[in-house]
Amino acid sequence: MESVNEIKEALSARSRTATLDELRSEGRRKVRLIRAEHVAAMVAEAVHAAIEQSGLIAPEEAQRLVERSRQEFRAILQQREQEARRAQEVEQNLAAREQELHELRQQFEQTAGELRDAQAELYRVRAQFESLQEQQREAAPAAGAPTELLLSLVQQMTNLKASLLTQQQPAAAAKTAGADFSAAIEKLAGSLNDRLEKLGKKMGVGAAVGGDAPVDFSGMFKGADQALESNLDGIEAKQKAGGGIASNLARLKKLKGGG
Amino acid sequence: MTQQQNTTNPAATQGADTTVALGKGLDIGTANLAAAVQNAEGGITVTVERNAFLDIPSDVYSKNMLTKLKVPYVVHNNKLVVIGEAAFELANVFGRETRRPMCDGLISPNEQDALPMMKLIIQKILGEPRVSGENCYFCVPAPSLDVDNNVVYHQGLFESLVHKLGYTAHAINEGHAVIFAELAENDFTGIGLSFGGGMANACIAYKSIPCLSFSVARGGDWIDKNVANVLGCPRSKATHIKERGIDIRDPKSREEEAVAIYYRSLVGYVLQNIKSRFESGQNMPSFQHPIDIACSGGTSLVGGFIEIFREEFAKIDFPIPIGRIFRSEEALTAVAKGCLVAAAIGES
Numbered sequence: 083m084e085s086v087n088e089i090k091e092a093l094s095a096r097s098r099t100a101t102l103d104e105l106r107s108e109g110r111r112k113v114r115l116i117r118a119e120h121v122a123a124m125v126a127e128a129v130h131a132a133i134e135q136s137g138l139i140a141p142e143e144a145q146r147l148v149e150r151s152r153q154e155f156r157a158i159l160q161q162r163e164q165e166a167r168r169a170q171e172v173e174q175n176l177a178a179r180e181q182e183l184h185e186l187r188q189q190f191e192q193t194a195g196e197l198r199d200a201q202a203e204l205y206r207v208r209a210q211f212e213s214l215q216e217q218q219r220e221a222a223p224a225a226g227a228p229t230e231l232l233l234s235l236v237q238q239m240t241n242l243k244a245s246l247l248t249q250q251q252p253a254a255a256a257k258t259a260g261a262d263f264s265a266a267i268e269k270l271a272g273s274l275n276d277r278l279e280k281l282g283k284k285m286g287v288g289a290a291v292g293g294d295a296p297v298d299f300s301g302m303f304k305g306a307d308q309a310l311e312s313n314l315d316g317i318e319a320k321q322k323a324g325g326g327i328a329s330n331l332a333r334l335k336k337l338k339g340g341g
Numbered sequence: 342m343t344q345q346q347n348t349t350n351p352a353a354t355q356g357a358d359t360t361v362a363l364g365k366g367l368d369i370g371t372a373n374l375a376a377a378v379q380n381a382e383g384g385i386t387v388t389v390e391r392n393a394f395l396d397i398p399s400d401v402y403s404k405n406m407l408t409k410l411k412v413p414y415v416v417h418n419n420k421l422v423v424i425g426e427a428a429f430e431l432a433n434v435f436g437r438e439t440r441r442p443m444c445d446g447l448i449s450p451n452e453q454d455a456l457p458m459m460k461l462i463i464q465k466i467l468g469e470p471r472v473s474g475e476n477c478y479f480c481v482p483a484p485s486l487d488v489d490n491n492v493v494y495h496q497g498l499f500e501s502l503v504h505k506l507g508y509t510a511h512a513i514n515e516g517h518a519v520i521f522a523e524l525a526e527n528d529f530t531g532i533g534l535s536f537g538g539g540m541a542n543a544c545i546a547y548k549s550i551p552c553l554s555f556s557v558a559r560g561g562d563w564i565d566k567n568v569a570n571v572l573g574c575p576r577s578k579a580t581h582i583k584e585r586g587i588d589i590r591d592p593k594s595r596e597e598e599a600v601a602i603y604y605r606s607l608v609g610y611v612l613q614n615i616k617s618r619f620e621s622g623q624n625m626p627s628f629q630h631p632i633d634i635a636c637s638g639g640t641s642l643v644g645g646f647i648e649i650f651r652e653e654f655a656k657i658d659f660p661i662p663i664g665r666i667f668r669s670e671e672a673l674t675a676v677a678k679g680c681l682v683a684a685a686i687g688e689s
Contacts, residue, residue, distance in 0.1 A: 310457060311416040313408045314465055320426065324377070324385045324671050330525040330682045337528060337549055338686075 086122045093118065364687060365508070366518075366680025367467060367479040369499055371443040372538025372561055372639055374459075376466040377677035385681060387674040388466040392538075393439040394458050395428035396420040415461055417454070424458055432577045439577055445558040446482040446540035447495040460502055470507040476687045477508035478680040480515040482540050483554035486614055490558070511687065514554045516544025518679030523635035523669050530628075532663075534611070535676055536638035536646075538562050541611045545619070545661075547626045557614050561640035564603040571599050588644035604643065608653045620660050631664035637675035641668050 105113065133144050366377040375389045397403065399421040407414050412427040423431055432439045442448065442455035449455070467477065481496045496512045503510035513521075519533030519542075529549035535542040538561040544554040561583070568579040572595075582596045589601040636650060647668040654666060669675040 310461070312414060312461065313404075314413050314415070314424075314461060316408070317411055317413040319388045319390060319466055322387045322389060322671070322674055323380075324387055324674055324678060326383045327379065327385060327522075327678065327682050327685060328383065330521065331685055333525045333528065334521075334549060334682065334686050 086118050089122045089125065090118045093121070362685055363471060364476045364478075364681060364684030365467060365470075366677045366682070366684050367463070367477055367503065368515075368518075368674070368677035368680060369443075369463075369479055369481075370537050370639070370676070371441070371446055371540070373673065374462055374466055375674050375677040376463075376468070377674065377681040378468075379681065379685065385678060387671075387677050388468075389673065390425040390462050390466050391429050392443055392459070392462065393428045393432075393441055394422050394424045394455065395432050395437065395439050396422045397431075415458060417457060422458060424462055429577060429580070432575075433581055436575060437577070438575055444539060445485075445488060445490065445562075446537065446542075446556060446560075447490050447492070448498055456498075460505075463502065464506055467503075467506060467508075473507060474509045475507075476511065476684040477503050477506075478511045478513045478518075478684040478687070479503055480518050480676050480680055481512045482542055483514050483516060483544065483556045485540065485556045485558050486618065488558040511683070513680055513683050514544055514551060515542040515556075515676055516554050517546060517551045518676045518683065519635055519637045519669070520544055520546045520549070520551075520679065521682040522675045522679035523637065524633060527633055531632040532615075532634045532661075533679075534615075534634060534636045534638075536560060536607075536611070536636065536640035537676075538639060541607070541638075541640075543611070543615050543618075545632075547628075552626055553618065555614075555618055557611055559607055559610055560638075564600065564607060564640070567603045568596070568599045572596060583643060586644065589649055590645035600643075604646070605649055605653065607640075608646075608650050609656075612650075612653055612657055612659075616657050616659055628661060631662040633665040633667070634663060635667060635669060635675075637669040637672045639673045641672045 100108075130141075130144065133139055134141055139147070361381050362379045364379070368375040368377075370392060372392060373389055374392050375387050377385050377387045380386045396417075397420070399416060399419055403421055404414070404416075407421070407423065412431075413424050415422045415424060428439050431437075440452060440455065442452050442459045444451070470477075479499055481492060481499070482490070484490070484492060500510045500512065515535045515537070516533045519535050520529050520531065523533065524531045524546075530547050531545070533544045533546070540556045540558055540560050542554070542556045545552050561580070562576075564583060565576045565579040568582065569576045572579065579600075583600050587593070587597045587600060589597075589604045592598040592601040634654075636647060641647070641650075647666065650668075651666055654663070671678065
């Protein structure tokens with residue numbers, strides 16, 4: 083194949099091109115045609131004959147060289163074909179990645195749009211919340227009615243509980259009702275207690291009262307007041323000397339406006 | 342920086358000296374107890390004792406032997422209780438664990454009968470008040486981010502104890518005390534960190550006013566516990582490895598490697614929590630200039646601590662501009678010194 087191409091190139095370099103009209107004007111009515119492959123075969127035949135006649139290389143050696151050249155040529159051709167296939171695969175992969183990238187960009191833009199919408203919604207809700215807070219603050223002084231209502235409700239529930247307990251006593255005195263009825267009453271009273279407690283906590287009127295007085299834990303050291311046998315008085319403690327605190331105190335006094 | 346002094350009973354010397362400024366500072370730490378007082382030379386004297394004890398069978402021979410060896414003991418519930426540093430040393434010798442009155446920065450619920458021992462140690466290091474009702478500021482941890490701790494009980498308990506010793510007791514946050522001790526040059530503006538035995542305490546202050554304080558329940562004990570777990574040894578052995586003068590940047594053995602790993606983990610954990618807390622904190626002051634971070638506490642004494650701290654700090658995107666990061670020159674006694682500053686300013 084290589085030699086055919088070379089012959090084609092050599093023929094085009096050493097020939098001229100003429101149109102049919104030009105040939106006709108030169109008085110030619112027919113032209114002889116020969117294919118480049120035939121010329122190559124003729125050249126190969128001539129080269130073989132020349133080598134044979136020269137006696138420099140044995141015909142078998144010439145044939146072996148030709149065969150080796152063909153094998154080498156086929157190997158190189160195969161390699162080039164593989165490279166071409168690989169290049170094609172890389173090209174296909176690249177195209178696929180570009181497509182994926184394009185799709186990801188589209189998704190990103192879509193998500194960014196959604197995020198912008200969500201942020202806008204968040205700002206809107208926050209503004210609404212602040213507005214409601216403001217309204218609540220303004221309305222706070224007039225908010226006594228619901229609290230009074232709740233207090234009234236608590237009072238009613240307390241009365242109901244007391245009434246249930248009062249009814250429980252005659253029932254127990256008569257001893258006509260069974261133990262189950264007493265248990266049910268107690269359960270109901272307990273349930274009412276819990277509800278009252280929960281409601282009170284919600285309203286901030288629970289039974290517990292906050293004490294500002296500091297808790298006295300001195301009782302925890304009652305046992306520690308006993309005189310324990312020890313040798314501590316005769317043992318030296320480890321001491322370290324450190325830098326003074328005069329500058330710290332001066333700075334602090336200055337900060338407090340005292341220096 | 343620090344040097345040993347040949348002083349006998351601090352109670353006697355401190356009680357006798359009335360020429361120096363009044364006020365005392367007390368650091369009630371999980372690992373160490375330290376009391377600070379101003380001395381006649383214009384400096385301060387800090388008396389330190391380890392907050393641990395060890396009970397051994399009581400007999401006459403042991404008592405005599407301990408006294409000869411100058412090992413402090415108390416007889417409690419018919420047991421001989423060795424207290425302070427000596428307890429730690431004896432525990433190492435016998436391969437036992439010391440008993441610890443405090444856990445995670447607070448009085449331990451498992452060691453209720455340790456209160457008499459703590460009272461004795463505090464009485465010994467604090468000495469008698471020089472005047473009746475002398476101010477004594479003692480440190481308390483800030484509320485913890487990672488455990489549910491009862492600071493109110495702890496504070497009330499030690500208020501009562503200090504009061505019983507004849508002082509007027511005031512509580513001060515541990516991180517705040519570090520700011521009083523270390524950030525005077527910055528007008529008491531910055532971040533004070535105390536890496537103690539049971540906790541790490543943090544406080545950010547602006548011109549001495551604390552803006553945010555919190556703690557995490559990890560400290561030297563957490564390192565000891567984990568090192569002991571991975572090495573399969575008692576905790577007191579792990580403490581000994583940690584305190585024998587290693588450099589966590591250059592561990593020389595498997596044991597030191599374990600200590601270095603958990604130190605880095607502790608620093609990273611504390612920094613992440615500080616960052617997270619500062620980011621979520623409302624009403625935080627805005628600083629025009631970078632602020633300094635002062636580290637203190639016994640756990641920060643290990644070699645290479647501040648370098649590791651800076652390395653871990655560089656890994657996070659801290660929300661506040663930071664200038665210097667340094668370790669207190671007297672890391673073990675910085676909290677006591679800060680308490681003393683607060684007490685002295687209260688007296689003036």
